[in-house]
Amino acid sequence: MTERVKSRLVYLADVVTLRLDPGKCTGCRMCATVCPRAVWELEDRRAVIRDRDACIECGACARNCADGAISVRSGVGCANAIITSYFSKDKGGCCG
Numbered sequence: 001m002t003e004r005v006k007s008r009l010v011y012l013a014d015v016v017t018l019r020l021d022p023g024k025c026t027g028c029r030m031c032a033t034v035c036p037r038a039v040w041e042l043e044d045r046r047a048v049i050r051d052r053d054a055c056i057e058c059g060a061c062a063r064n065c066a067d068g069a070i071s072v073r074s075g076v077g078c079a080n081a082i083i084t085s086y087f088s089k090d091k092g093g094c095c096g
Contacts, residue, residue, distance in 0.1 A: 018071075035061055
């Protein structure tokens with residue numbers, strides 16, 4: 001696996017809404033493929049959450065999981081505020 005994140009960046013410790021139902025996972029690897037933060041990896045042909053706190057709740061993994069094994073409340077928290085402020089006219093700060 002190629003390391004996509006050089007240093008460990010944490011979104012917010014212990015607050016991410018990311019959930020995995022291992023019983024539904026078929027090992028398609030889409031979660032690991034689309035995740036921009038290398039949160040996922042495969043062990044024994046099944047997805048595992050390697051680094052939950054690195055998740056920015058973008059929702060790419062859940063949207064691309066055809067088996068419905070992943071859930072995440074995308075668009076919540078600081079990540080949404082950063083993205084929204086980037087595309088808005090108000091380039092002011094967010095998240096304090």
